[in-house]
Amino acid sequence: MKIIMLGAPGAGKGTQAERIAEKYQIPHISTGDIFRANLKAGTELGKKAKEYMDQGLLVPDSLTVDLVMDRIAKEDCKNGYILDGFPRTIPQAESLKEALSARGEALDYAIDVNVPDENIITRMSGRRACPNCGSTYHIVYAAPSKENVCDKCETALILRDDDKPETVQKRLSVYHEQTQPLIEYYASAGILRTVDGTRDMNQVFEDITDILGA
Numbered sequence: 586m587k588i589i590m591l592g593a594p595g596a597g598k599g600t601q602a603e604r605i606a607e608k609y610q611i612p613h614i615s616t617g618d619i620f621r622a623n624l625k626a627g628t629e630l631g632k633k634a635k636e637y638m639d640q641g642l643l644v645p646d647s648l649t650v651d652l653v654m655d656r657i658a659k660e661d662c663k664n665g666y667i668l669d670g671f672p673r674t675i676p677q678a679e680s681l682k683e684a685l686s687a688r689g690e691a692l693d694y695a696i697d698v699n700v701p702d703e704n705i706i707t708r709m710s711g712r713r714a715c716p717n718c719g720s721t722y723h724i725v726y727a728a729p730s731k732e733n734v735c736d737k738c739e740t741a742l743i744l745r746d747d748d749k750p751e752t753v754q755k756r757l758s759v760y761h762e763q764t765q766p767l768i769e770y771y772a773s774a775g776i777l778r779t780v781d782g783t784r785d786m787n788q789v790f791e792d793i794t795d796i797l798g799a
């Protein structure tokens with residue numbers, strides 16, 4: 586099963602993608618996580634990506650597309666995968682489509698986790714991330730068991746630079762301009778499915794599994 590997740594930053598698509606990956610035993614590929622891992626490891630890619638990420642802008646397609654194409658060509662992706670945060674532009678979607686059709690493949694579903702902007706702003710101010718292992722939490726919706734400490738590795742949690750309110754506003758406008766057109770794009774392709782992302786996290790997950798099937 587090849588799935589992509591659509592939705593504004595902070596719509597909860599990352600959390601849902603993780604759960605889908607676990608349930609259906611397919612890799613969860615998050616371009617944001619890949620960039621952050623590169624940043625942490627101090628690679629050239631990480632340094633270049635940071636310049637854009639910290640401003641709430643998209644990393645250029647020239648740095649993003651090949652990275653994803655190489656990743657989905659790996660052995661563990663042969664039974665499918667879930668892409669989270671890619672594609673984010675029409676050219677990225679076109680590149681993905683071409684790479685897949687060259688192998689006689691196609692996406693199965695594009696799942697849009699729909700959340701209005703007002704909710705996004707409130708939600709993102711509550712996000713916290715582990716600077717060590719990358720796990721993400723929310724002070725209200727997905728709190729760690731010990732306040733402000735990562736459940737997995739016990740590191741103190743942080744508010745990521747790109748989750749700060751001024752950056753969130755910028756990311757939302759970038760989303761509306763560059764990523765939202767993908768909703769129409771995948772609707773025309775007949776694979777768009779929309780879920781109401783304002784509902785409880787478990788309910789959203791149920792809605793998604795109803796779409797994907799047992």
Ligand code: AMP
Pocket residue numbers: 594616617618620637638639641642643644645646649669670671672673677747756
């Ligand atoms: P995310 O964790 O998916 O919200 O991604 C964090 C940041 O990484 C975004 O704000 C972008 O700067 C960058 N990024 C992630 N995925 C992409 C992509 N497909 N294209 C361009 N930039 C991306």
